[in-house]
Amino acid sequence: INMKQCTILWHVDDLKISHVDQAVVDSIVDALQAKYGREAPLTVTRGDTHDYLGMTIKYRSDGAVEFNMDDYVDRLLEECPSDMHGTA
Secondary structure (H helix, E strand, C coil), X not given: CCCCCCEEEEXXXXXXXECCCHHHHHHHHHHHHHHXXXXXXXXXXXXXXXXXXXXXXXXXXXXXXXXXXXXXXXXXXXXXXXXXXXXX
């Protein structure tokens, strides 16, 4: 879009949209809101850090992107039974 990459990740009802031009993201969100947000408004988060499908995604000022799943893994380990001694 506008000669730049627009990335849209879609998993069931979770989306992540990114583009260098915030107006492009806004127009996509507005279109989705008009189509799917009639009964309940869509939840939109903006900024440099996002939680998406168990990942923490951080956009750094140097252009790099960090993906971290420490919180997700910690929650998984907390939910595991303490007596896991079987074999697979």
